[in-house]
Amino acid sequence: MKLTKTFNPVRDTYLPYGRQWIDEEDIEAVVSVLKGDYLTTGPAINEFERKVAEYVGAKYAVTFANGTAALHGACFAAGIGTGDEVITTPMTFAASANCILYQDGIPVFVDINESTYNIDVNKIENKITKRTKAIIPIDFTGQPADLKKILDIAKKYNLIVIEDAAHALGATYKNEKIGSISDMTMFSFHPVKHITSGEGGIIVTNNEDYYERLLQFRSHGITRDVDKLKENHGPWYYEMQFLGYNYRMTDIQAVLGSSQLQKLDMFIEKRKKIVAKYNEAFAGIPQIIIPFQNIEGESSWHLYIIRLNLNKLSVGRKEIFEALQKHNIGVNVHYIPVHLQPYYQQLGYVKGSLPYAERLYEEIISLPLFPGMTEQDVKDVIVAVQRTMEIYAK
16 A cells, blocks of 8 residues: 555654754853853863863863764874775764775774674674774664673774774663773764764773873874973974864864763653653554663663564555655665775675675665654654554555
């Protein structure tokens, strides 16, 4: 059965899959910076870094212009260079692998666990070679990866763990905050994430050497630290000691991030309440597999992804996606596996090499999930999904 021309949508207005929450407090914080002396790199940067490090339980934090730049900085700090291999998962945004290429390294993809959708830790050791330098696990949708096993493997082979926690600010693993566990951890502050600074990213770490390298890398490789200078011509003097980048965050972004951080726990609680309603509504629908619940960690629920049981549907994912869109539900798909992208195909990665990730991609849809959703918004999503599954059930 297909939707007819007399189809009545659940909603009259479009509901996006994600949206920032900005209040008067956030606006006033940004205005205070605009009225002050610093717009770019000033005191708001240090304050935001301190607050994030304190929140996650890390010693150090370094802000970047965006999450991709932060991952690039982490790869540099880890010493990844030409020919070095870095293990990661294909079920992520391209940045998680691109950061390896930026350092002339080689991404090595490991397939996902079919239940968690995170990297399958039981397949990692098979991909380790003498050239392996690091592992970049992804906390997909906010669900922490199996960090204990990953860190055990890393210790065994002397590897560095750079955790891509773009989805997982506020999540916990074995009662520890994400950000306090891996060698380096990246968080993103894009508007659809848990808190936003417009664009922005950060690396947290407990390693002072990484911290110092990250600071210098984000600012052209330049230092003014008198203890690091090769020469010293006077108080104006600085040195560019390696090729870095202009990856700095601005004070405008940082003060917004600090204001948002105060609301993070409230945002996460709102997300969890929406997830609970989704789970209750969808658990009994045979055409849907609801997200995995990890007993070793607590997700911060960046995304809510339903997996379609295509054997119980008369159509494919595309038709379900389009039907939900007609209800004005802003669905999305996260993600197209990185190794399937044309650029990566040109590098020699092939379709069929990571079957679980490829199959998952064909079956998933991301539903709206953000703290500003009203009870009616949530009901509309539930009704739209229920109706669509009824129409296309076999």
